[in-house]
Amino acid sequence: MDIRALAVDFSGTLAPAGPNPDGAHTATVLTDLPHTRIPAGFPAVFDTVRRHTRNTDRTVNRHTPFAATLRHAATLCGAVIPDPVDAAASVLAALPTPPIEPQTARAIRQIHATGLLCVLACNTEHSETARRSALRAAAIEDCFDALVLSSTLGLRKPHPHFYQAVSAACGVPAHEILFAGDNPTKDVTGPRTAGMHAVLISPAHRPDSLAPAGDNLAHITDLPTYLNVITSHHSTETSAELR
Template sequence: MALALDFGGTLARPGPNPDAATVTEVLRGLPGASIPDGFAAVFDQVARRVRAADRQRGEQTAFAEQVRLAALESGAVLDDPAAATRAVFTAVPDAEIDARAARALRELHDSGLICVLACDTQRPESVRRRTLRDAGISDCFDALVLSSTLGVRKPHPRFYAAVVEATGCPAAEILFVGDTPAKDVIGPRTHGMRAVLISAEGRPAELDPAIGVIAHLAELPAYLESLHER
């Protein structure tokens, strides 16, 4: 059996996204960069345009590509958008991993579950791996499935196909756990997986009664044990 685990709102408290002013400040500190005064406004315009197009296609444009487009349109000089992206997400804190959730993950991993992180994020894989490493749980994940790497976000079918491939298990043997019904429950179930919703407010009225609901990831080991006993 494998566990596919969401990140923000499930394993961690959501972190901030970089605003245009922060991006501009970080880029101006990079060697060889020349960032004009109008860059922040252009970056905002590019980000809005890209988000709208991505929503229509169900895709995700890499943050580095947004930076490259903003540099091109503003006349900025920037040697390496990928390095710029790493610098931005080093300056902007990632989400804070919940200690109780981390302990539950450790217990589940040590019990023999294959564990895959499966989440939407703008952050590159190197940054997310650093966050997991700093929290002492990087070894708990057999693979990372990130929208920033795939180029598609949940609930795109390619995302769930990548989760199945990453686990190496049949879809029916994968339990997807997250806090967003459409992305972490309905989407996975549509693609043959099982799912558990994390909801501190309790079961949503419209949710299928057959779907398990827990208030916090810390409850997942006991929930799985109860299923095993039944």
């Protein structure tokens, strides 16, 4: 297996999964913003709109901007949100975000030191600025050559064009990319359908922890050893062929 690039998921892989913004949290943040008016019924309306939007997005693998969800909910209940884009950023920034653990950061630095190109590839409501901030806080922002985010692309994994964007960001053929993440469909089946290699990062006790016809690592800190094994195996096979 000749691997030249690593594409890695964020939530549930690089960092523990954080909470999603619900109506109560969103209303609390919006109420404190200048010139906004948030009626009592906003939380319930927001939750309904967000649930419908997410279900629809998942059906077609698109990504509706969080600001558009705010704008729609506001229209339905008479809320006043002068700048939905800034408001969306404030709501998301107020969510508690689990940090990238030190041992995970060490693993990423170890991988990057081998010369492997690294790309962050994830479905997320957060902006590139926010995701870069999380990487910077763990001192690994410089390890990532590019970020491919559903919030920027407008498409979610497992849309085929998402993986095309990953390949373009890596600048190498799909078969030279290893995709690592915690979701069997989005991070294993999808990448493999696009011609990439893939490994599932998921504890064995999780119900969805078995990668379809593939490898399963319990934690991302196992990835450097895994990469060393598969690349060494490839080098051995190549040497045997040459002989």
